[in-house]
Amino acid sequence: xxxxxxxxxxxxxxxxxxxxxxxxxxxxxxxxxxxxxxxxxxxxxxxxxxxxxxxxxxxxxxxxxxxxxxxxxxxxxxxxxxxxxxxxxxxxxxxxxxxxxxxxxxxxxxxxxxxxxxxxxxxxxxxxxxxxxxxxxxxxxxxxxxxxxxxxxxxxxxxxxxxxxxxxxxxxxxxxxxxxxxxxxxxxxxxxxxxxxxxxxxxxxxxxxxxxxxxxxxxxxxxxxxxxxxxxxxxxxxxxxxxxxxxxxxxxxxxxxxxxxxxxxxxxxxxxxxxxxxxxxxxxxxxxxxxxxxxxxxxxxxxxxxxxxxxxxxxxxxxxxxxxxxxxxxxxxxxxxxxxxxxxxxxxxxxxxxxxxxxxxxxxxxxxxxxxxxxxxxxxxxxxxxxxxxxxxxxxxxxxxxxxxxxxxxxxxxxxxxxxx
Amino acid sequence: xxxxxxxxxxxxxxxxxxxxxxxxxxxxxxxxxxxxxxxxxxxxxxxxxxxxxxxxxxxxxxxxxxxxxxxxxxxxxxxxxxxxxxxxxxxxxxxxxxxxxxxxxxxxxxxxxxxxxxxxxxxxxxxxxxxxxxxxxxxxxxxxxxxxxxxxxxxxxxxxxxxxxxxxx
Numbered sequence: 001x002x003x004x005x006x007x008x009x010x011x012x013x014x015x016x017x018x019x020x021x022x023x024x025x026x027x028x029x030x031x032x033x034x035x036x037x038x039x040x041x042x043x044x045x046x047x048x049x050x051x052x053x054x055x056x057x058x059x060x061x062x063x064x065x066x067x068x069x070x071x072x073x074x075x076x077x078x079x080x081x082x083x084x085x086x087x088x089x090x091x092x093x094x095x096x097x098x099x100x101x102x103x104x105x106x107x108x109x110x111x112x113x114x115x116x117x118x119x120x121x122x123x124x125x126x127x128x129x130x131x132x133x134x135x136x137x138x139x140x141x142x143x144x145x146x147x148x149x150x151x152x153x154x155x156x157x158x159x160x161x162x163x164x165x166x167x168x169x170x171x172x173x174x175x176x177x178x179x180x181x182x183x184x185x186x187x188x189x190x191x192x193x194x195x196x197x198x199x200x201x202x203x204x205x206x207x208x209x210x211x212x213x214x215x216x217x218x219x220x221x222x223x224x225x226x227x228x229x230x231x232x233x234x235x236x237x238x239x240x241x242x243x244x245x246x247x248x249x250x251x252x253x254x255x256x257x258x259x260x261x262x263x264x265x266x267x268x269x270x271x272x273x274x275x276x277x278x279x280x281x282x283x284x285x286x287x288x289x290x291x292x293x294x295x296x297x298x299x300x301x302x303x304x305x306x307x308x309x310x311x312x313x314x315x316x317x318x319x320x321x322x323x324x325x326x327x328x329x330x331x332x333x334x335x336x337x338x339x340x341x342x343x344x345x346x347x348x349x350x351x352x353x354x355x356x357x358x359x360x361x362x363x364x365x366x367x368x369x370x371x372x373x374x375x376x377x378x379x380x381x382x383x384x385x386x387x388x389x390x391x392x393x394x395x396x397x398x399x400x401x402x403x404x405x406x407x408x409x410x411x412x413x414x415x416x417x418x419x420x421x
Numbered sequence: 422x423x424x425x426x427x428x429x430x431x432x433x434x435x436x437x438x439x440x441x442x443x444x445x446x447x448x449x450x451x452x453x454x455x456x457x458x459x460x461x462x463x464x465x466x467x468x469x470x471x472x473x474x475x476x477x478x479x480x481x482x483x484x485x486x487x488x489x490x491x492x493x494x495x496x497x498x499x500x501x502x503x504x505x506x507x508x509x510x511x512x513x514x515x516x517x518x519x520x521x522x523x524x525x526x527x528x529x530x531x532x533x534x535x536x537x538x539x540x541x542x543x544x545x546x547x548x549x550x551x552x553x554x555x556x557x558x559x560x561x562x563x564x565x566x567x568x569x570x571x572x573x574x575x576x577x578x579x580x581x582x583x584x585x586x587x588x589x590x
Contacts, residue, residue: 096580187485188474188475188484188485189485190474190485190487191580191581191582191583192582192583192584192585193582193583193584194584194585214508216506216507217501217504217506217507217510220500220501220504220506221497221500221501325582326582330485338483341483342482342483345483345484345485345486345489346489348485349485349486349487349488349489350494353487354487354583354584354585354586355472355487355488355586355590357497357498357501357507359585360507360509360510360585360586360587361507361508361509361585361587363509363584363585364508364509364585364587365508
């Protein structure tokens with residue numbers, strides 16, 4: 001049975017099916033509200049399993065604005081704790097990534113086990129035996145993992161992660177195939193900030209429309225084959241709304257499934273790599289590795305903070321209404337050929353990061369969106385491209401051409417659902 | 422002493438701190454003046470321009486860097502700044518870099534290792550940013566004078582979030 005829930009009119013003034021109000025980028029009060037209503041009420045990506053491969057491995061992250069620690073305990077369970085001592089609020093860890101057996105607050109020495117339980121309190125006699133340590137564990141979030149992607153949520157009664165991912169699961173599975181039979185592993189990351197709202201970056205992950213213009217200098221610098229493969233406006237790609245704010249943009253339809261077409265000719269740019277690999281691997285595996293080395297031909301946008309973007313993870317971290325931190329996590333083949341991982345590192349460095357040939361141009365544009373959004377606050381940001389020929393799919397999603405703003409419409413519809421809840 | 426003798430002395434004497442320092446300043450001046458063709462001519466054909474992320478990184482080839490440029494990538498990086506195709510480099514940020522605290526770590530007649538501090542200020546579209554770095558050079562002496570064989574720029578905040586760097590550090 002469908003029960004229509006009326007949307008509060010105030011939200012209709014902010015988001016409609018094909019547009020969003022400019023103040024979504026600029027309104028501080030709205031930002032504060034988003035950090036709770038969106039980020040504390042959905043699944044938020046916090047880590048890839050390879051970042052905490054062994055017991056005791058941890059990394060620090062954020063869920064919305066709340067600092068968290070993602071840690072693997074001795075029994076291999078992953079926990080996500082709010083990085084805040086239960087005594088007087090200091091962070092118990094300020095290291096980006098590492099290995100530990102406990103977290104000890106530097107202020108008064110309260111010590112927590114990896115599962116978050118409070119184990120030690122210095123000079124405990126001062127509490128006259130009345131301190132019930134079981135009441136002062138680190139606050140923990142619910143944690144679930146799908147195919148190596150670890151998500152956490154503050155919302156205890158939220159749907160299971162697999163249901164939240166829904167139609168995106170199949171695309172995650174396809175994305176993971178770029179390990180070419182080896183487990184996917186984080187090879188490090190580029191981190192940069194831009195002076196703009198987080199949703200500007202969220203939109204960009206399924207925006208093919210900007211590519212030929214904003215990334216012209218990248219295309220000019222790339223070799224001919226790479227330039228041709230990035231001719232994404234003319235390759236019959238599409239954008240699909242996958243539900244729950246997720247979307248996929250297929251830019252290179254020939255690279256959707258990296259385990260198909262292994263008989264296709266090896267691109268000239270990878271011939272030297274293939275020759276090097278042949279010394280150690282049979283031909284079929286060489287072809288599989290070479291086909292996977294450039295990543296897959298699509299960007300998967302998982303609402304609200306992760307992009308599985310061709311060959312890397314794009315992680316989005318709101319800082320303030322007009323400041324956003326982005327991490328581009330390079331991915332490689334764990335235990336795979338060093339030559340292939342080197343090729344992946346060089347491809348990543350070429351486009352991504354603050355000195356790449358792509359990222360600085362994206363960052364400049366997002367900066368200009370934020371600047372421009374100071375004008376005409378009553379105007380709409382238009383998201384209607386490709387709507388007139390968007391089709392409903394039998395399985396329930398919606399699909400339009402590669403440069404359609406279908407993915408943005410999906411994200412803003414989810415934003416509106418969460419903000420209206 | 423005739424001219425031939427002078428050349429022989431120059432070829433066998435170790436590269437001096439003074440010589441290396443002046444060469445580093447020449448390179449800095451060419452970058453700040455956007456004289457990219459002259460800048461590219463300072464490098465050996467096999468040289469690498471490297472901006473690592475992690476402090477202490479040494480295996481640059483097998484590690485993610487901000488930049489790991491061979492001659493071809495240096496040419497592309499320079500071209501990007503003059504092509505007018507890159508919105509983040511139109512116009513290119515103006516930069517002023519100061520190199521100081523020079524120390525010659527090793528030197529002989531053919532090659533030397535120089536380490537120094539670099540303070541760079543960029544200005545573009547009303548925004549000023551500063552990047553501090555330790556810079557390590559390997560220079561080779563050839564017939565035409567010193568050439569850069571390797572340059573490693575170790576930003577003090579390399580592991581932090583940086584802004585877009587639409588110029589050559």
